[in-house]
Amino acid sequence: MNEIKLDTDLAIRMRGVTKIFGDDPQSALELLRAGKTKTEVQAETNHVVGLDNVSLDIARGQIFVVMGLSGSGKSTLIRHVNRLIEPTAGEIIVDGTDVLKMSLEELRAYRRNSVAMVFQKFGLLPHRSVIDNVAYGLEVRGVPRAERLEKAAKWIDTVGLSGYEQSRPRQLSGGQQQRVGLARALALDTDIILMDEAFSALDPLIRSGMQDQLIELQKTLGKTILFITHDFDEALKIADRIAVLKDGAVQQEGKPEDIVLKPANEHIEEFVREVNKARAIHVRTIMERGEFEACEFTVPETARCEDVLPYFAEHQWVGVTNEQGTQIGRVTAKRVIGALARYTPGVNEG
Amino acid sequence: MFPEIIDTRPWRRAIDDSLNWVVRNWGDEFEAAAYPLLMLLNFIEDVLIATPWWLIMAILVGIAWLATRRWQLPVIVLVSLLFLGIMELWEDAMTTMALMIAATITAIIFSIPLGVWMSRSARVRQVVTPLLDLMQTMPSFVYLIPTVMIFGPGKIPALIATIVYAAPPLVRLTDLGLRSVDPAVMEASRAFGTTPSQRLFGVQIPLSLPTILAGVNQTTMMALAMVVIASMIGAGGLGYQVLQGIGRLEVSRGLFAGLGIVVLAIVFDRITQSFGKQLQAKIGLAETR
Numbered sequence A: 001m002n003e004i005k006l007d008t009d010l011a012i013r014m015r016g017v018t019k020i021f022g023d024d025p026q027s028a029l030e031l032l033r034a035g036k037t038k039t040e041v042q043a044e045t046n047h048v049v050g051l052d053n054v055s056l057d058i059a060r061g062q063i064f065v066v067m068g069l070s071g072s073g074k075s076t077l078i079r080h081v082n083r084l085i086e087p088t089a090g091e092i093i094v095d096g097t098d099v100l101k102m103s104l105e106e107l108r109a110y111r112r113n114s115v116a117m118v119f120q121k122f123g124l125l126p127h128r129s130v131i132d133n134v135a136y137g138l139e140v141r142g143v144p145r146a147e148r149l150e151k152a153a154k155w156i157d158t159v160g161l162s163g164y165e166q167s168r169p170r171q172l173s174g175g176q177q178q179r180v181g182l183a184r185a186l187a188l189d190t191d192i193i194l195m196d197e198a199f200s201a202l203d204p205l206i207r208s209g210m211q212d213q214l215i216e217l218q219k220t221l222g223k224t225i226l227f228i229t230h231d232f233d234e235a236l237k238i239a240d241r242i243a244v245l246k247d248g249a250v251q252q253e254g255k256p257e258d259i260v261l262k263p264a265n266e267h268i269e270e271f272v273r274e275v276n277k278a279r280a281i282h283v284r285t286i287m288e289r290g291e292f293e294a295c296e297f298t299v300p301e302t303a304r305c306e307d308v309l310p311y312f313a314e315h316q317w318v319g320v321t322n323e324q325g326t327q328i329g330r331v332t333a334k335r336v337i338g339a340l341a342r343y344t345p346g347v348n349e350g
Numbered sequence B: 001m002f003p004e005i006i007d008t009r010p011w012r013r014a015i016d017d018s019l020n021w022v023v024r025n026w027g028d029e030f031e032a033a034a035y036p037l038l039m040l041l042n043f044i045e046d047v048l049i050a051t052p053w054w055l056i057m058a059i060l061v062g063i064a065w066l067a068t069r070r071w072q073l074p075v076i077v078l079v080s081l082l083f084l085g086i087m088e089l090w091e092d093a094m095t096t097m098a099l100m101i102a103a104t105i106t107a108i109i110f111s112i113p114l115g116v117w118m119s120r121s122a123r124v125r126q127v128v129t130p131l132l133d134l135m136q137t138m139p140s141f142v143y144l145i146p147t148v149m150i151f152g153p154g155k156i157p158a159l160i161a162t163i164v165y166a167a168p169p170l171v172r173l174t175d176l177g178l179r180s181v182d183p184a185v186m187e188a189s190r191a192f193g194t195t196p197s198q199r200l201f202g203v204q205i206p207l208s209l210p211t212i213l214a215g216v217n218q219t220t221m222m223a224l225a226m227v228v229i230a231s232m233i234g235a236g237g238l239g240y241q242v243l244q245g246i247g248r249l250e251v252s253r254g255l256f257a258g259l260g261i262v263v264l265a266i267v268f269d270r271i272t273q274s275f276g277k278q279l280q281a282k283i284g285l286a287e288t289r
């Protein structure tokens, strides 16, 4: 029973997905399974290990962020979900259906109706106007012209590009082009959205606005979003869960706080070092639970340290409330500073 | 002397005999098969000759205007056509134009699908590429003679020879154009669940149209380059005038008819190129190249 329930809650399930680029992936796969590293396999066989035995469970309605350095296999991973890349080995189940067993016709229907993708390199159609680009997915799906243009216009407005409907992609800046790509994917209104560095070309202001919209979208419509980024701060802001990739293998997977506070290895520690910890640490993990006298200022338990810092200019402590708004504890400046110091390497060590 | 290793005479005899056999037994069938080509050529020629000269001038000048939206090219076209008229070359020029247009149309019909096929299969490309090399480098007389033997002298072998010579660049450029479409764009299209033919007609062909048009331009130019040879086996027109000029040692006749060919080449070259540039600008490739 438990197993079945788990399955229906999962949007995307990857099991042992391995991808080796090259002419003879099977022999390279054997080397990899025999325990050789990506570098060794590459040196010996000239085959590139894109993904190495990746298993992920992405629950429905989550924002799942994949992080990793350049070349770590993030784009390769996301392309497996809609089978733009065929894995060398492994299993990919989306909404209970085995993606790798789909016929070409089923695969097309799946791509048209169930997954939309935003590309790192935008992939806009240069010969079409912005609005026709945004309406492209709907056009492929067979939506009548008037309806799809209406939807496209709405999304162009949402991403802040009204007035550019008739422009060609090349007439737009990089950030504007990226927003066209975003609108094109969002217009499809699919349950699963794949975003490959979808905000990388945006300026900080628009970027922050887009992050808020994404969270909103996930909250209100329950979308499952697989999001790739280089930016740990971005990941901390939007992620329900984070997986860190290195050389195609998952190094650690977990809640954002777990990654920041308990990095599994040196590689992740290095990654985490520069991160804004006040954003990563939630109030609920460091609060003192219990009855305290009511405080003038309160924050919800889902707030982050950075949200309470301003209050400490005037107050010794701040109340913490649960979803119903009742106070369940408090957090003091000392605790916050203690937490930040504890997880900053070199400070207060040992 | 290279030593004689094997006797090649039986091979040659076999080739000659089999050609003779084909001519004797299949001549009529071949002629019937090529009949649509002849119809096409005659139709175009009749239309061009029946159309009053000023209308043809107006149409070509109009096309030149559409292709560039400037006055320079229409003026060049007008002057070129006036030259043909004044030099009493108009009718011959129309015959030559008909041959070129018929060859180009036929080449387009065959080359573009072949180019599409090549772009999708490495094996097809491996087979077709050397064939195209052969078509372009083999001296045209080599295949001209058997075609004349099969079809008899006249317009059909002239047209076939022109097509054989003029079609390869279009095949190559179609293949190249389709394959050089940005893979990121193709992938995005694939991710939205398009069928292969939706990608071909909706993405690949529109984006490679400038390259394909460059192929059409090459084809028209190479077709014009063949007109003198074509006229040796029965295609009239400017080529025939050149031939006669040479034969009678009338340098002036050869010179003017030769200039007439050049003039036609300039007109069609500039018009097709301008359309290509216009398309490129429209698609948005102009700035990145």
Ligand SMILES: Nc1ncnc2c1ncn2[C@@H]1O[C@H](COP(=O)(O)OP(=O)(O)OP(=O)(O)O)[C@@H](O)[C@H]1O
Pocket: A021, A022, A048, A049, A050, A068, A069, A070, A071, A072, A073, A074, A075, A076, A077, A120
């Ligand atoms: N089509 C391919 N053929 C061969 N190797 C490939 C191919 N695509 C990716 N790779 C290799 O797979 C590895 C992972 O590439 P990938 O594009 O997934 O990295 P990434 O994490 O998305 O990097 P970035 O952050 O720079 O986008 C790289 O070593 C790359 O060289």
Ligand SMILES: [Mg+2]
Pocket: A074, A075, A076, A120, A196
């Ligand atoms: Mg990438």
